[in-house]
Amino acid sequence: MEVEKTVETPLPKGLGSSVRVRNVQALSADPNELTAEVLERYIRPEMDDDIVVSGDNSEVVPVIDMARLIDEKFMEEEAAKLKVACEEWGFFQFVNHGISEKVMEEMKANIKGFFELPLEERETVAQKSGELEGYGQAFVFSEEQKLDWADMMYISTQPPRFRNFKIWPAQPPSFRESLESYSNELQKVAHCILGFMAKNLGVNPEKLTHFYGSQSVRINYYPPCRDAHDKILGLTPHSDAGGLTLLLQTSSVAGLQIRKNDVWLPVNPLPGAFVVNIGDSLEVLTNGKYKSIEHRAVINADKERMSIAAFHSPNFGETIGPLAEIVGDGKPLYMTLSLQDFAKLFLTKTYSGKNMTEHMKLNA
Numbered sequence: 001m002e003v004e005k006t007v008e009t010p011l012p013k014g015l016g017s018s019v020r021v022r023n024v025q026a027l028s029a030d031p032n033e034l035t036a037e038v039l040e041r042y043i044r045p046e047m048d049d050d051i052v053v054s055g056d057n058s059e060v061v062p063v064i065d066m067a068r069l070i071d072e073k074f075m076e077e078e079a080a081k082l083k084v085a086c087e088e089w090g091f092f093q094f095v096n097h098g099i100s101e102k103v104m105e106e107m108k109a110n111i112k113g114f115f116e117l118p119l120e121e122r123e124t125v126a127q128k129s130g131e132l133e134g135y136g137q138a139f140v141f142s143e144e145q146k147l148d149w150a151d152m153m154y155i156s157t158q159p160p161r162f163r164n165f166k167i168w169p170a171q172p173p174s175f176r177e178s179l180e181s182y183s184n185e186l187q188k189v190a191h192c193i194l195g196f197m198a199k200n201l202g203v204n205p206e207k208l209t210h211f212y213g214s215q216s217v218r219i220n221y222y223p224p225c226r227d228a229h230d231k232i233l234g235l236t237p238h239s240d241a242g243g244l245t246l247l248l249q250t251s252s253v254a255g256l257q258i259r260k261n262d263v264w265l266p267v268n269p270l271p272g273a274f275v276v277n278i279g280d281s282l283e284v285l286t287n288g289k290y291k292s293i294e295h296r297a298v299i300n301a302d303k304e305r306m307s308i309a310a311f312h313s314p315n316f317g318e319t320i321g322p323l324a325e326i327v328g329d330g331k332p333l334y335m336t337l338s339l340q341d342f343a344k345l346f347l348t349k350t351y352s353g354k355n356m357t358e359h360m361k362l363n364a
Contacts, residue, residue: 019140020127024151026119028223041147042232051263061258061267061275062089066189067096069196082193083200090278090293091258093270094193094246099185101272106174107182108250111306113172114153115221125153125167134167138218139236149299150234151221157183157310158215179217183310187215190244190312193276201286203325211285212243214313222255222297222305234305235297239354240279241346242313247275250306259294267295280356281314281342284334287322294354314339334360 027034062085068074069082085092114122127134135153153169156162157179169175194212195205222234234255247256249269256267256275269275283292297305314320321336337345337360346356 019137019142021137021140021147023119024149025115025221025223028225039228039232042149043228044146044231044233047231047233052257052266053263054266061265062092063270063273064092064094064276065096066094066098066192069192079196079200082196086197086200086278086290089260090291091267091295092276093267093273094189094276095270095273097189097274099182099189103178103181103185104248104272106178107248107308108306110172110175110178111219111250111308114169114175114219115151115304115306117171121171122169125169127154133164135169146236148235148297149222149225149232150297153219154216155179155219156214156216158187159213162214182308183215183217186246186310187312189274190215190246190310194244194312197282197290201289201326203323207323208243208285211314211318212312213315216311216313218309218311220297220305220307220309222299224302224304225299226301229299229301232299233296234299235295237294237296237353239292239294239356240277240311241281241342241356242279242311243282243285244312245277245279245309246312247277247307247309249275250308251303253300253303253305255297255300255305256307257296257298259296264296279311279313280346280354280360281320283357284320284360285323285326287326287330288333289326292354292357314342316340331362333362335362 022038027038062081064082064085065074065078068078082092122135125135127136132138133154133156135151137148138152138154140147155168156164165176168179190212191209194208198205198208220234225232237259247269252269254266254268256269257264258267258277259265267275277295278290278292280292282290299305316339318339319336320339320342322332322334334357345359
């Protein structure tokens with residue numbers, strides 16, 4: 001598949017929506033509302049069979065240093081580490097990325113400030129019927145499915161013409177300015193990573209950086225749950241649909257886990273680092289050389305956890321399929337879809353596991 005020149009396509013509407021459910025932060029704060037019947041919708045019996053590796057037995061997620069990537073003295077060695085991280089993990093921590101502490105701390109403070117607002121004020125940017133953007137829940141398709149113990153806010157941030165400021169919070173007062181600065185800086189970092197990935201793959205770096213021109217953020221709030229923290233999830237196991245996700249936590253409270261070799265490994269973010277993971281579309285573009293990986297969020301018994309995930313996705317108007325220069329004389333292992341069809345498939349299928357890439361695999 002050849003990557004075409006970016007087309008100035010507007011953000012499509014009506015790709016998906018989510019059923020409105022009760023606010024989890026409010027439930028967590030009111031024991032009288034959190035009855036056994038209400039909590040049952042969040043209980044995951046399958047967690048009893050999960051194997052979670054922790055402590056000294058836990059493998060360490062690779063750490064990639066941007067300062068070494070751009071230093072000619074260390075570039076080759078660090079690029080080789082990045083290649084291994086992409087091929088064998090699909091996850092890594094990214095340090096010395098160049099985004100100022102001020103930009104990151106202001107973003108964290110504004111996220112914390114938003115979730116400290118009264119519910120009525122948070123609801124001023126609530127999701128509207130038929131839309132994904134805004135404050136509420138994601139990927140709730142029925143009244144029967146198990147729910148995530150979390151509230152979230154989803155916002156399109158790049159390119160700037162995709163921004164709908166009606167659902168950008170006006171409070172805290174510096175939220176919008178902070179998110180805009182953070183988004184712009186993060187886009188540069190994501191494109192830097194994609195450029196080095198492309199070089200490792202033998203692909204022109206501009207192909208990937210131009211292809212992944214869309215960015216959106218999901219701001220997550222995971223309340224504590226003392227009574228059932230080991231029986232509920234903040235985020236259902238899944239792989240991300242886009243190309244590259246950069247996650248920033250607002251505190252040291254752990255919660256992210258990845259599935260590797262059929263066990264769950266905790267990821268403890270380094271101070272100031274981004275946790276980066278490969279998405280389904282990049283797995284398809286690389287014809288399976290780089291693989292997306294399942295991850296989930298678990299809940300703390302006593303402490304809240306907040307994070308912001310930035311998804312760097314293909315431009316609307318593009319097609320998603322294996323790149324010709326990577327396939328070479330071999331065979332494509334995945335089908336090719338328009339971005340619109342890819343997005344509709346992702347937003348209408350059950351949000352779990354790696355069902356997107358499994359659906360796109362071609363029969364041998």
